[in-house]
Amino acid sequence: MTSWPPTHKRGFPTTSFAPPPATRPVSTRAHDCNGDNKLDVVVNLNGSAALNIAHLINMGGTTFQYNVANNLGSGNTPYSLAMGDFNKDGKPDIAALLAGTGNNVVPFRHNAVANAPWLTAGTAVGSGSGMAYHAVSGDFDKDGNVDLVTVNNQMNGTISFIKGNGQGGFTSAVAANISTTGSFPEHIAVADLDGDGNLDVVTANYGGAGASGTVSWLLGNGNGTFKGMQNLNMGNGKFNSVGIADFNKDGVLDIVATDFRPGSGGNEGAIVVWRGTGQ
Ligand SMILES: [Ca+2]
Ligand SMILES: [Ca+2]
Ligand SMILES: [Ca+2]
Ligand SMILES: [Ca+2]
Numbered sequence: 001m002t003s004w005p006p007t008h009k010r011g012f013p014t015t016s017f018a019p020p021p022a023t024r025p026v027s028t029r030a031h032d033c034n035g036d037n038k039l040d041v042v043v044n045l046n047g048s049a050a051l052n053i054a055h056l057i058n059m060g061g062t063t064f065q066y067n068v069a070n071n072l073g074s075g076n077t078p079y080s081l082a083m084g085d086f087n088k089d090g091k092p093d094i095a096a097l098l099a100g101t102g103n104n105v106v107p108f109r110h111n112a113v114a115n116a117p118w119l120t121a122g123t124a125v126g127s128g129s130g131m132a133y134h135a136v137s138g139d140f141d142k143d144g145n146v147d148l149v150t151v152n153n154q155m156n157g158t159i160s161f162i163k164g165n166g167q168g169g170f171t172s173a174v175a176a177n178i179s180t181t182g183s184f185p186e187h188i189a190v191a192d193l194d195g196d197g198n199l200d201v202v203t204a205n206y207g208g209a210g211a212s213g214t215v216s217w218l219l220g221n222g223n224g225t226f227k228g229m230q231n232l233n234m235g236n237g238k239f240n241s242v243g244i245a246d247f248n249k250d251g252v253l254d255i256v257a258t259d260f261r262p263g264s265g266g267n268e269g270a271i272v273v274w275r276g277t278g279q
Contacts, residue, residue, distance in 0.1 A: 025054070027080040031092045033057065033110060033118075040064075042094060044081045051078045051096055051106065055118060069119050084137030084146040087168035094119065095148055095170075097132045104132050105150065109168050125162060126172040130154030135162075136190040138199045141224040151188040151203050157181040159188065159201060161224040179226045182214035183207050191244040191253055193276070198222035204239035204257050213239040215257045215274070232274050237261055239272075252276035 026046040033040040038058035045052040045068070056064040079099040086093040091110045098104040103124035111118050127135075130152030140147045145166035150173075152158045159181055160173035182205030193200040198220040207213030212235070218226040237259040247254045252275075259270040 026078075029081050029083050029094075031083050033092055035091070042081060042083065044078050044096060046078055051098070053078075053081070053094065053096065053108070053119060067118065079131070080134045082135040082137050082148055084148075084164075086137075086146050086164055086166075086170075088145070088166055093168060095135060095137070097127075097135055097150065099131050099133070102126055103172070105135070105148065105162060105170065107168055107170055122168050122170075125170045127152055127160040127162060128158065128173045128175075128178050130158060132160075133185070134187045136188050136201065138190050139164075140199050140220055140222075142198070142222050147224065149188065149190065149201055151181065151185040152178075153184055153186055153206075155183055155208055157183050157185040157203070157205055159185070159203065159218065159226070161226075163224060177224050179218055179229070181205060181216045181218070181229055182231060183211065184213070185216070186239075187241045189242045189244045189255075192220075193217065193244070193253055194219060196222075201226070202242050202244060202255055204242040206238050206240055206260070212236045213259075215239050215242060215255065215272075217255070232257075234259065234272050237270070237272065246276075247273060248275060250276075 024046045025043045027044040029042045030039045040058050041056040043054040054068040077099045078096050080097045082095040083092050093110045094108040096106045103126045106124045107122040108119040127150040132150040133153045135148045135150040137146050145164040147164045148162040150160045158178050161177035162173050163171045181203045184206040185203040186206050187204040189202045200219045202217045205214045215232040216229040218229050238261045239257045240260045241258040243256045254276045255274045257272050
């Protein structure tokens with residue numbers, strides 16, 4: 001028997017960590033970072049212009065060991081993380097997204113050790129115009145190397161394909177690999193929506209000031225490019241997060257998005273699910 005809200009009898013008990021002062025955590029990823037079959041947590045810390053990434057190693061039970069790698073770079077505020085085995089050594093690596101323009105995607109090789117130096121920085125690359133708020137990893141061009149697709153927050157919103165070289169490095173996005181989304185996209189999710197073997201993406205678009213947002217989906221061509229966006233509209237939504245899963249177990253992927261829409265009378269915001277039709 002399950003219940004809601006959780007009673008802590010069967011899942012994680014409530015456990016919290018106090019990060020160092022001025023290191024606001026803004027993004028988390030769950031991953032087995034040290035290969036012991038226990039999920040660990042990687043956290044991006046946004047407390048200063050320095051790039052700080054924390055690592056919570058699952059020691060079993062309710063115990064996590066807290067490590068923080070400080071000052072991994074500087075210049076722009078770190079905003080989000082993406083993970084994948086970028087150099088194909090079996091250990092999950094990290095891409096940090098800096099909330100600025102220019103070379104704003106920084107790859108890190110994960111050394112899979114408990115203590116520093118557990119990350120080694122690679123060469124930063126650019127995602128094109130707009131701020132790279134979020135990214136997903138996957139082999140979008142089907143060459144066997146993990147790539148990234150960033151969502152670029154700007155009025156004329158875009159996504160950028162950033163090609164991985166299989167050795168932990170990436171190539172900056174070029175115009176041919178940048179595709180249009182809705183306005184001010186903030187979040188992206190990846191899956192093969194239509195089952196053709198090419199990875200596709202869905203973006204949550206906040207929309208401009210005073211304008212409604214949208215949720216966009218873009219089918220991949222399997223070569224790093226995407227077909228033109230299509231929109232899922234939902235009234236006056238202001239969408240800021242999106243996920244993909246088969247929620248009703250009919251074998252067809254569905255989409256969920258959070259609507260940050262301000263309202264009145266307790267009618268603020270919503271969680272919206274679009275059921276996939278398989279067509
Ligand atoms: Ca690796
Ligand atoms: Ca690839
Ligand atoms: Ca597809
Ligand atoms: Ca479904």
